[in-house]
Amino acid sequence: MPSLSISGAYHVLTRRKPMEDTTESKLAKVLSAFDLTALGIGSTLGVGVYVLAGEVSKVYAGPAVVISFLIAAIASIFAGLCYAEFGARVPKAGSAYIYSYVTIGEFMAFIIGWNLILEYAIGGASVVKGLSTYLDKLFNYAMRDYLSKNFAMNIEGLGDYPDFFALIVTVLFALAIAVGAKESSRLNNVFTFLNLSVVLFVIIAGLFKVSLSNWSIPKSAVPEGYGNGGFSPYGLTGIIRGAAVCFYGFIGFDCIATAGEEAKNPKKSIPFAVVTSLAMIFLAYFGVSTVLTMMLPYYEQDEQAPLP
Template structure:
C-alpha cells in the first residue's frame, strides 16, 4: 500500500530528477496565456448555450445561471492559480496531486484529465464538422452527402491542428493569436448589432415559476429529489451546471506553466484574467440573446441565428458561422496542446511509456505524444458517437477541480514553507466553497454519465496496477544527475 501512496517531493516536481523537467522552451508571456485561455473557453457554444438553456431550463434567469457558473469556476480557478504558482509544471492537476496526495491519486487525476481533454477534442471536432457543413449550406451551396462531408472535414481539421502543435508551440501560438482575435471580432459584432434589437419586455422578472416535468429523473440530484423540474431556482442552478461546460478549459492554461516566462506570477494572472474576460463576454451574449426574443419563442437549434433573422439582420448568420468555426478551431488547438503536456508529464514520470516523453530536437515539442493524441482524437470523432457523451468531459474536469480545491487546503497544512507566487484569499474558506460548488455541479450530471465515469476510472486503476505502479520512476533507485548536462548518469 505504501508504494501506491508514495508522493513526489515538491523539489522534484519542477526539478531535474527526470532529466527532462525543463526541456520545453519558455515561450508564453501573460498576454499569451490570456489568449490561450480565451481560445479554449470561448467556442461555438457562446452562440447557442444561452438560448438553449433559456428556452428549456432557466428562462430569462439564464443570465443568473451564467453568473453562478462563472463564480463556481472562478473559485476553482483561484485554487489552480495557487498550486500552479507553487509547482509551475506541465502536469497541472496531475502533478499537484502527485505531490500533495500521492501517486495513485495522481494517476486517477491524470486518467480523469485524459478523459476530459481527449474526449473534448473529439467532441469539439465533431461539432466543428457539423457546423462547417451548415455554414456551407447557409452560403447557398448544395451539399450532396452532408454526413460524408462532415467526416472528411473532421479528419482535415484534426490532421491540420495536430500538425501545427507537433511542428512547434511558436507556430501554434501565432495561429492562436490570429484566430482568437478574429473570433472576438465576430462576437463583438453579435453583441453590438444585437444591442440595437433588444426589447426590455423579454427580460421579464428574470425568475420564471418552476415547473415539474413528466420525464423520469435523469441527474443524480433529480434522483435524490425524486422528480425533474425546470425553471425557478432549480432550473437556474441546473442551467448553471450545463453552462459550466462552456467555461471549462481555463485549467488547460496551467499545463503551459513549464513553458511560461516567470510562471509563478504569470500563470495565475493569465488564468484568472482569461476566465474573467470569458465570463463577461458570455454574460453579454446571454443578455443579447434573452433581450432579442422571448424565451418562449427561442429556436433551440439555432438561437441567435434565428433571432437575428427574425429581426431582419440575415447577414449576421454568416458572422455567427464564421465565429463558431473559429471558436471551435481554437478550442481544438488548445485542447491538443493541453492533452499533450499532461501525457508528456505522465510519461516522463514513468506511469505511461517513457518514449512518449521524447522531445523533438528539431521542433522542441513532444511531437511523438502529440501525434498519438491526434490519432486517438480522429478515431473517437469518426467512429464513436461522442456528441452523446460530452458530459464525460465535464465530469472529468470537475473531478480534477475537486482535488485541486482540497489540495490547496492540505498543502497549506503540510507544506506551509513552499514559496507561492499567488495565494488563494480567505483560505481555507474559498477552497472549501470551491469544493462545495464543484460537488453541486457534479450532482447535476446524469446518472448514466456517472456510471460511464466509474467504469472509466476502474479501467484506469487496473492499468495503473498492471503498468504504472511498476514502471514509475519513484519505484526505481535514484540516479545522480550530471551537474553540467542536467541529465542522469548511466
C-alpha cells in the same frame, strides 16, 4: 506478512513526486502572460459561446440564463484560483495530474491523469462537432445530406454519419500544436482575436434589435411546455440546472496551468492569466446571452445554432 504487503501496497499507491523533480525543465520558456491569457480564452471560449446560451435559455432557465452563467463563473473562479496557486507553486506541465502527484500520491494522480485525457478527448470532439454543425447550417446542411446519403452509419451510440470535416479540423490543429509552443501560441492568438471580434460584433449588432419585453413575457403568451414566462420561467431549479450546463462553457482554462512549464514567469503570469481569462469569458457569455434573450423570446431559440 499480509500486513507488510498491505503496508507496502499503500506506500506504493501514495508515494509522491519530490518537489525537486518539478523544478527542472527541458522546455523553452517562451510564453508571456498575454500568451497564457489568450491560450486560456482560446481553449475555453470555443463553440460553447455560440451554442450554450440558446440551449440553456430555451430548456432550463429562460432569460435568467444570465444568472446561470454568473453562478457558473463564480464556481469557475474558485476552481481557477486553486489552479493559479498550484501553477505558481509547481510550474510543471501536467496540470491536475502533476499537482495531485506532488501532493496526494501516485494512484490518485494516475486516475486524475486518465480523467484529464477523457475530458480533453470528449471536449475536443464536442467542440469540432459544434463547429461542423454551425458551418453546415450556413450551407443549408449540404454536408449532412451528402454524408448521411453516401456514408450512413447504423451503429448504436454513434452519429448518423462520419463527420470528415471535424476529423480534418482536429488533425490540422494537432499538427499546429506539434510545431512548437511559440508558433502554436501565435496561431492561437490570431484565432482568439478573431473569436472575440465575432462575439463583440454579435453583441454590438444585437443591441440594435433588443426588446426588454422578451424578459417579461406573460404566461398566457408562452407555449405549453416552456414554463411560466417572465424573467425566470423555470424557477430557481431551472437556474441551478442551467448553471450546471453553463459550467461546461468554462472548462478549458486549466490548459494555462498545463503550459506553465513554458511560461517566462509562471509565479506571476499563471494567476494573472487564469483570473483575466475567466473574467473575459464571463463577460462574453453574459453579453451574448443578454442580447440573445432580448432579441428573441426564449422559447423560440435554436438550440443547435442560436445566433442569427
